[in-house]
Amino acid sequence: MQNLYQFQTAERIIAGRNSFKSVAEHLHVTGADIKNVLLVTQPSMKRLGFVDELRSQLMNKGIHVDVNISIQPEPTLENIENVFFDISKNSYDVVIGLGGGSILDSTKILSVLMTNDCSIENILGTDLIKHPGIPTVLIPTTSGTGAEVTPNAIVTLPDKELKIGVVSRYLYPKLIIMDPVLTLSLPREITAATGMDAFTHSLESFISNKANPISDMFALESIRLISSSILEVYQEGDDVDAREKMLIGSMYGGMALSSAGTAAVHALAYPLGGKYKITHGVANSMLLPHVMEFNMDAIVHRLSQVAEPMGIISKGMTQEQAAAEVVELIKSWTHQLNIPQNLKDYGVEDNNLDELARSASQVTRLLNNNPKTVGLEDMKKIYKKLLA
Ligand SMILES: NC(=O)c1ccc[n+]([C@@H]2O[C@H](COP(=O)([O-])OP(=O)(O)OC[C@H]3O[C@@H](n4cnc5c(N)ncnc54)[C@H](O)[C@@H]3O)[C@@H](O)[C@H]2O)c1
Ligand SMILES: [Fe+2]
Known part of the structure; x- marks a missing residue:
């Protein structure tokens, strides 16, 4: 901190x-x-x-x-x-x-x-x-x-x-x-992608090197609000109560990131948007579980703290188990929300990974917030996971 x-x-x-x-x-x-x-x-x-x-x-x-x-x-x-x-x-x-x-x-x-x-x-x-x-x-x-x-x-x-x-x-x-x-009029796929962007803001702020008591408060409450409503708004777009939780949750995510910053997920997402026109929310949701797995050994304690606001009953689990459950739940949401998972569908190929990693490495403003140093080879490995 x-x-x-x-x-x-x-x-x-x-x-x-x-x-x-x-x-x-x-x-x-x-x-x-x-x-x-x-x-x-x-x-x-x-x-x-x-x-x-x-x-x-x-x-x-x-x-x-x-x-x-x-x-x-x-x-x-x-x-x-x-x-x-x-x-x-x-x-x-x-x-x-x-x-x-x-x-x-x-x-x-x-x-x-x-x-x-x-x-x-x-x-x-x-x-x-x-x-x-x-x-x-x-x-x-x-x-x-x-x-x-x-x-x-x-x-x-x-x-x-x-x-x-x-x-x-x-x-x-x-x-x-x-x-x-x-x-209320947000189409389903934009609801899903933008909702996951908001969740990413909160989770990245919570594990950021710049996390602090103020950003933590907003991040954890944002995680609680979004976790309890993201699948609901995707399925029932006209549920105003769930829409309100998402809206306030996303504002809290913005408040958390204003203070603590986002990190490697956003840094790696930027070239996917800049070159391959993958929308911001989709790029972040694709990367989120894989970057968290990369960061895992540095953030087990922090990730285990978000299990409870995500609705995971982690009593009796070790911190490692709770942190792994958090990543599993994120993966399950991305499937249930039908977020694309394959960069090939956007025209990315193996021989583009060097260039993608080089571009992402320029986003030092955000990479400096990441709890682990992410080198070029690490970035390529993360992108590679999305080339099925
Ligand atoms: N300033 C920040 O702190 C910050 C943080 C994260 C992302 N961003 C940036 O924000 C942009 C993405 O914004 P976004 O994810 O909100 O999407 P967006 O503003 O690009 O909107 C996506 C689509 O949804 C449509 N839309 C929006 N609201 C609608 C509604 N209520 N009903 C029907 N259609 C609607 C838009 O017209 C657009 O076609 C990116 O450029 C991203 O980099 C900024
Ligand atoms: Fe974002």
Whole structure:
């Protein structure tokens, strides 16, 4: 555990069923005299009527809204810069992001591009943003990334075939709205993949070299909430209680990772997203049990502590047995959630493993959090397990 640790989060959290209906009411948190708002969102929110609902809330308060739906899932640097180019002629008091992690991350980046004379390239990395952005309101519609409470925004760099993070305290939002009703429409496979991403955040934070009492509290409660609801939301997508547990569990996962960081699972997942377009949640879930097995001798004690919140009755077991049960349960979830298990289905072959490992080894920001050093050969062995 770290000697010194820190925690920071969104300025105001409004949560609960139908909390989306009160966005306009809480907007004053972002500042006074709001006249112009940019809403960054995805087509599904328009289709489902949530954009119109928000527009009428804001119009009733005399606020003008421009809507942008041009951000793509897992956006490239170029995609975000093009959207910035389109909106930069206007001036906004607040930017609202309504969508999955891709929308929330882009909203954070757009907000700082509006106030900093820089390109995205200039701010890739940690603490490179000079000035705070336009105030943001983040409203997640997946129960996955926890991006609404993290200082990170991830962009895809197709030429480098990698994903990379912008990390800055200026990316924390002023206000977040956590409404499980917005997640009811999530298709099954996105429910599964994003839910496993959230679980990965919590488990990786719990075993991270930077784990601390604050991140542990959020990680363990997140693990408890997600473990008790992930199969349920996959089978019964319209169960609002289970959806709410997933949404709060994913937010706690984001809080845990803001303080403790993720580790080798995320580092190895980035090139799978950057080069082979495997979605973030799927890449993480494929890797999670194998990276935990690799780490096992360094984390038996920590893994055994997550058995109980995962619902494993570990009384009478040794720590080694409880830790092994944790990995077995994760494997069983990935099967029950029909998460793909074979990298060959995405075009990866044996002769690509060197390159994948080299790319992953560049993600030192996360690899440094891993309880064991992961060398190039270790990485190749882990990827190889997914080439059946
Ligand atoms: N900032 C962070 O701390 C952080 C953490 C983890 C991951 N990420 C990044 O977040 C991105 C992934 O975000 P994500 O997993 O939330 O997926 P996403 O935002 O890419 O969304 C996946 C798909 O689901 C659709 N969708 C989202 N909500 C929906 C809903 N309620 N109903 C119907 N369709 C819906 C989207 O339109 C999209 O097609 C990646 O780029 C990843 O690297 C960021
Ligand atoms: Fe993630």
